[in-house]
């Protein structure tokens with residue numbers, strides 16, 4: 001039956017792909033992928049050869065139309081990104097939205113996602129988490145976003161690009177209480193995998209202590225707001241809303 005399958009692929013260790021994902025990639029009529037070279041390597045590793053269609057952040061809308069035409073013709077299409085789960089800080093959401101809007105079936109094939117992997121091995125005890133993904137690169141915008149997260153009583157989950165980890169930690173240090181716990185989940189499932197937990201006050205020193213730590217892929221987890229701060233933020237928000245209502 002014509003379906004778009006959203007297929008998770010490994011975030012490092014090539015073995016982290018489900019049997020069902022491999023079966024589906026074998027059955028699919030075509031694979032829409034963020035970077036055809038990366039996906040070609042994965043397919044070759046598992047002895048698969050399929051038509052690959054480039055579907056990245058700059059062409060998602062056009063590709064969605066092509067995929068919809070193929071699905072209307074009865075095809076099964078797999079959608080993958082370079083690593084982990086498509087549409088999670090990766091291209092794919094626009095395609096999924098368009099395919100659904102066309103009344104066609106979209107199903108997930110679950111698997112690796114860096115944020116969930118990091119949370120599972122962090123030992124942080126907040127019952128809830130809040131997925132932030134990538135912070136804005138520009139300082140002012142980043143400060144605004146971080147300010148809006150101060151009162152959230154759930155573990156904050158950040159993705160960070162390798163070359164920005166030092167800046168990001170400095171920004172977190174400036175924005176949050178020094179006693180909050182932070183967890184660095186670096187190069188998960190890869191050769192130099194490392195998971196480190198400390199107080200935010202020690203975070204910058206840990207990252208800067210070893211040049212290798214300024215590289216690599218990171219998920220950064222920050223413990224949620226202590227109860228008193230969360231309550232203060234809620235109260236401040238309530239007062240602001242009343243004032244805004246009176247001004248309008």
Ligand code: SAM
Pocket residue numbers: 011012081083084085086087088089090112113114115158159160161162185186187188189190217218219
């Ligand atoms: N779609 C992916 C997922 O499901 O996790 C995320 C893709 S996003 C473009 C890439 C970011 O995910 C990296 O910059 C890093 O923050 C995080 N990431 C991906 N692989 C990772 C790994 N092996 N270890 C730590 N973080 C990783």
